Each structure stands twice: as structure tokens, then as C-alpha cells.
Amino acid sequence: xxxxxxxxxxxxxxxxxxxxxxxxxxxxxxTGGVAVIVFLTQLITQLQAQIVDRVLGSQAHxxxxxxxxxxxxxxxEDGYATLIEPRxxxxxxxxxxxxxxxxxxxxxxxxxxxxxxxxxxxxxxxQANRAIALMGVDAERYRQIVxxxxxxxxxxxxxxxxxxxxxxxxxxxxxxxxxxxxxxxxANGRDELLQVGGIFDIGNKDLNxxxxxxxxxxxxxxxxxxGGVSNLDLTVADIFEARAIADxxxxxxxxxxxxxxxxxxxxxxxxxxxxxSNNLIRSFVTLIVALGIASVLVVSxxxxxxxxxxxxxxxxxxxxxxRVFLIQGAVVGAVGSVAGSALAFTLLQVFSSIYRNADGSPxxxxxxxxxxxxxxxLVATSVGLLSALIPARRAARMDPVQAIRS
Amino acid sequence: xxxxxxxxxIELRGLRKAYNLGTPVETEVLHGIDLSLAEGEFAALIxxxxxxxxxxxxxxxxxxxxxxxxxxxxxxxxxxxxxAELTALRGRSIGFVFQFHHLLPAFxxxxxxxxxxxxxxxxxxxxxxxxxxxxxxxxxxxxxxxKKPAALSGGQQQRVAIARALALRPRLILADEPTGNLxxxxxxxxxxxxxxxxxxxxxxxLIVTHDPxxxxxxxxxxxxxxxxxxxxxxxxxxxxxx
Ligand SMILES: Nc1ncnc2c1ncn2[C@@H]1O[C@H](COP(=O)(O)OP(=O)(O)OP(=O)(O)O)[C@@H](O)[C@H]1O
Ligand SMILES: [Mg+2]
Numbered sequence: 274x275x276x277x278x279x280x281x282x283x284x285x286x287x288x289x290x291x292x293x294x295x296x297x298x299x300x301x302x303x304t305g306g307v308a309v310i311v312f313l314t315q316l317i318t319q320l321q322a323q324i325v326d327r328v329l330g331s332q333a334h335x336x337x338x339x340x341x342x343x344x345x346x347x348x349x350e351d352g353y354a355t356l357i358e359p360r361x362x363x364x365x366x367x368x369x370x371x372x373x374x375x376x377x378x379x380x381x382x383x384x385x386x387x388x389x390x391x392x393x394x395x396x397x398x399x400q401a402n403r404a405i406a407l408m409g410v411d412a413e414r415y416r417q418i419v420x421x422x423x424x425x426x427x428x429x430x431x432x433x434x435x436x437x438x439x440x441x442x443x444x445x446x447x448x449x450x451x452x453x454x455x456x457x458x459x460a461n462g463r464d465e466l467l468q469v470g471g472i473f474d475i476g477n478k479d480l481n482x483x484x485x486x487x488x489x490x491x492x493x494x495x496x497x498x499x500g501g502v503s504n505l506d507l508t509v510a511d512i513f514e515a516r517a518i519a520d521x522x523x524x525x526x527x528x529x530x531x532x533x534x535x536x537x538x539x540x541x542x543x544x545x546x547x548x549x550s551n552n553l554i555r556s557f558v559t560l561i562v563a564l565g566i567a568s569v570l571v572v573s574x575x576x577x578x579x580x581x582x583x584x585x586x587x588x589x590x591x592x593x594x595x596r597v598f599l600i601q602g603a604v605v606g607a608v609g610s611v612a613g614s615a616l617a618f619t620l621l622q623v624f625s626s627i628y629r630n631a632d633g634s635p636x637x638x639x640x641x642x643x644x645x646x647x648x649x650x651l652v653a654t655s656v657g658l659l660s661a662l663i664p665a666r667r668a669a670r671m672d673p674v675q676a677i678r679s
Numbered sequence: 680x681x682x683x684x685x686x687x688x689i690e691l692r693g694l695r696k697a698y699n700l701g702t703p704v705e706t707e708v709l710h711g712i713d714l715s716l717a718e719g720e721f722a723a724l725i726x727x728x729x730x731x732x733x734x735x736x737x738x739x740x741x742x743x744x745x746x747x748x749x750x751x752x753x754x755x756x757x758x759x760x761x762x763a764e765l766t767a768l769r770g771r772s773i774g775f776v777f778q779f780h781h782l783l784p785a786f787x788x789x790x791x792x793x794x795x796x797x798x799x800x801x802x803x804x805x806x807x808x809x810x811x812x813x814x815x816x817x818x819x820x821x822x823x824x825x826k827k828p829a830a831l832s833g834g835q836q837q838r839v840a841i842a843r844a845l846a847l848r849p850r851l852i853l854a855d856e857p858t859g860n861l862x863x864x865x866x867x868x869x870x871x872x873x874x875x876x877x878x879x880x881x882x883x884x885l886i887v888t889h890d891p892x893x894x895x896x897x898x899x900x901x902x903x904x905x906x907x908x909x910x911x912x913x914x915x916x917x918x919x920x921x
Contacts, residue, residue: 277803291785588770
């Protein structure tokens, strides 16, 4: 049997086909609008994800530290408060850190916990010495916080005995190579001779110069934190849940808890502003597309006045006429969204080959996530439908006699 | 008319129509029309320009609502029917033929003739297509079935319009100057076509015309002057030629 369209679809598609130039213009407008929205959304989503990824590449999502030692306010007998100098914070261990670690690991949303004993020191080789941050870690656990293995330039990210992992800048400054020896000294006079077991480049010169990874026990003994840790680093599943998880842990442990959203508040504010302006652009483009579809359909309704009158005289109901025009709007939206997604994909290809990072790699990947295409299709079709509402109602209310008499 | 006359297809009782009701320019166009049309009757509606012929036809065709009076279709008072039912009734039981043939330019002749069935059933089907083809054959246009109206002559377009009016075998055909802009020869052909369908299918026909020759070939001539029935002349009973 032959495939046959229902009345409303048959007439709607025929009207669209008949109004060639108009249909092409309205489709071009919708396609352009959809392309701009999809392109922008994909680009900004990707760039934002990259920025966040880069920032979090060398950071724990949540960090637990001992509570700050606060000054008790000294109030004399007369009730006058005396101003006291802020207290210097000495290096302390987290009380019962193993219990805290278990608690943190059991908190929903937390995917990894890594204990660390960290404190300042000096790396000395021959006449040269550099200020460093001594990082006593369990390499296996720390890898789940910062993907160190990805940053290794030589050697492996493994600490054992007196093996240490240092950054490229420090290695260059002190002229160190894999297997070389360096002495690390801390303020209390202790020191230790270490062997370079790995050299990393984390993409940040400052960190490359300062971070020196050693085993946890070694750091503990050097920093005079026997059996203790100075902080617990956490990774969470949803990075934007970090703040909430930090709040929970602060309440549960009474420790000082930082999260990346707090330490990178400016970055987050910038990202949020970017999202707001992107939404603004999207809203305007959507509005313009909607107005375009509506105005073309309004004109079409006037042009089709006679046909509408004839159809009504032949027994077409108001509802049928309404549907004819609603379908036109929806079809324009749907076709425009497919063409627009295709155009956005092309734009992404072109721009990703033009815009490149300093190292020559593309600034963003030329791929289009299916969810954005689905979103575009849904939004464009609904917008088409809604834009057609006013013209369609006008068409449905038209007096058939008026059309036939003229 | 004898005792066994068929029941009226339509009946008008004191039908009035005013435009711009309730405004200073209110004008009554029809001042109380009483009229009925029997099944199979072929009537010509004549009268000077502006006398209200088209208005009367639009009222009978359920395209407009009378201001006062009753309009019965098959014995049913149409004033009580909601808009949607009037529309459905119009689609099913009335076929229109207009002066300027009013075909849908985006659709082929065949699709135009199928359109009443598509509207009535929501979708085209093989039966509607076969019916439409048969009707196009009957008006001598089978070869032109797939042409768009723009590719047809005026007379051909009017023949398509007649085929379309007949698509759902309506009980009533309303034609407003169907031969108005055709030459005499073509006008005669169109008229003959309407007449033959009237006789074959027993559908009542009400034809507005300014052509006295054509009026004279009808069963009945209704004359409208200034919105009133001026005369209603019955000629011969429907001819049984051939
Ligand atoms: N929508 C309207 N508003 C106001 N007046 C109208 C309207 N439609 C028709 N009229 C008036 O009603 C009167 C009858 O018009 P109608 O078209 O029925 O005449 P007609 O007999 O068909 O004339 P013609 O032979 O020229 O077609 C005219 O005076 C016309 O101006
Ligand atoms: Mg008229």
C-alpha cells in the first residue's frame, strides 16, 4: 500500500514546498540560529571543562587540615578586650588521622583519600640550595589525587626508602638527573640524603621547583611529625559537589576543610559569568529565530487566505487548519536544527584547525556531543511550534466567506 | 409538484442576514427568505447585482450564520449545531463551485478532487483516489489528472472544481456563477456537465447565474431583488432525456 500523509501534514508540507523562497529564508535563519547556539554551547562547555581540568590537575578537590590554632580573646576584668598579635601556626598533625581518613573515605561522593605529611625544607647540592616543599606521600594513594604518572618526564612516580621524585625545574636548578643524590634539610636541623627516582613536569614552574616527594615515614621523621600527617587530600566524584562534601566533613570532624571551589573562587566566578553571557546570547538568538519563524508564517497565513477559505468550505475544521500551520513551524524548527547541527559541526572542524594552543595542539576538539544535537532538535522544534501558535490561531479563526468572496 | 415529492434538502424560513450588526452602518441584505429545495431539483438563482444572491448561497452553504430565521438541512435546524458540526455537515453534504474556480494551486487536479475525502477521513486512501480519477474521467480530464491548476485552462479548471464538488456525493451543489468568466461555448459545456450530474446522482443544485439562456434550461428559476424573493418559477419537471 502507498504511504499517505494525513491531511494536516500533507497540506503543511505542500504549503512549505510551494512557498519556496520564504521557506528557504526561514530555514536559513533557523539553521543559522541553531548553528550559533550549538557551536557556542559546545565550545564553551569544552573550554570550561579544559580549564577546570587543568586547574584540578595539580590539586586535591578537598583538603583536610588540623584546625587553626586561634587566639583566645583576652578580656580583662573591666571587660576591655586586648588586641593580641595573630598566632603563628606551627606544623601539627591531624588528631587520629586514620579514623578521620576512614570517615572521609566512607563519605558519599568521596572517591579517594591520600594522607600527606608536608612541610618546608631546603634541597642542597654542592653550593646550590633551593627552598622546597617536602611532600611525604603514599605514592599509590597520591596518584588518585593528582595523576602524577601522566606528568613524569623520567623515572616513575614511586617513593621508597630514600628515593625521591622532584620537578624538572628543581632538577635543572641543581643539575640533577635520574639516580643523582641530593640532600634535603629542614629548619630543625635534620637532614637526609635522597636519590632522584623520578622527575615530573606538572605544567607549573613554581610547583616543578618546589615539590619534592618522599615516603610518608621519611617526611614524618624529618618534619618531626611522628606517625602524624599534616593534611588529608580527597578526590570527589562530582567536582561541583566539593563544597558540599567539604561542609559535611567540617561538621563531622571539626577540622579545617578547604575545597577547590573556595580556593579557586575567582575562576569559578569567571566561568559562571561566561555561562551567563552564553545563556544571554542563546536566549537572544532563540528569540530572533522565533520571531523570524512567526513573521514568515504570519505572512504565509495572509497569502494562503484563499486556500484556507476553500479548505474550510470543503469541511476542514478550525483544528485542522491550526495543525497545518503548527506543523509548518515545527517542521521548520526540526529541519533547521538538523541543518544547524551539521553547520555547527563544520564550524567546529574549521575553527579547531585554525585556533591552536602554543604547542600546536588544537584549542578544542572538533566533536559535537550528541546531547547538544538532541537538545537543539528539541528546543528548535518547540520554538518552531510556539512561534507558529499565533499565526496558526489567526489562520484557524479566518472567516472562510471573506476569502471566497474576494 | 405531485404528492409523492421527495423531502426538501434545505428549507429556509424567514431567513434574514444583516452585516455590521449593531453598528451605525448596519445593513440588512436579506429581508426574510422562505424557500425550499427538493432532492434532485435543479434551480437557477438570478437577480441584479447586489441583490444578495451570493449572501444567500453562503448562508445555505453554512459558511455564514443568518441573523434571524431558520435554516433546516434534511429537516434539522442548523442554528442549534456547534461550529465543528456545521463544518463537518458542510464537508459531507454540500459541494461548492465558485466563479473563480478556487482550486488549490499547490495540489494537482487529482489531489484537488481527492481533498474533500482527505478532509472527511483525515487521510487519503485508494478508494478516494479511484473515485477522484473516475470523476476526472467523467469531466473529461483524466489525462490531466496530475497537472497543477495553473497548467489548465479556465474551462478545465472549472471542470476540476465540479468534479471536486461531487467528490463526496453531496446532496446539494451550490454554484456561484460557475460560468461567469467562461466563453459561451465553454459555459454551455460546464452547465451541461452540472445538469448531467444532477440527473445521474439526484443531487439538488442551486446555480447563481446572470445568463438568461442557462437559467431557461433549469427546472426552476428563483429571482432575487433587493434581498427579497421576487419570483419563483417552476418550469418543467426534471427532464428524462436519453
Ligand atoms: N461582509 C459584508 N459586509 C457588508 N456588506 C456586505 C458584505 N457582504 C456583502 N455585502 C452586501 O450585501 C449585498 C449583497 O451582496 P451579494 O454579494 O450577496 O450580491 P450578489 O447578488 O451576489 O451580487 P453579484 O451579482 O454582483 O455577485 C451587497 O450590497 C453587498 O455590498
Ligand atoms: Mg455574487
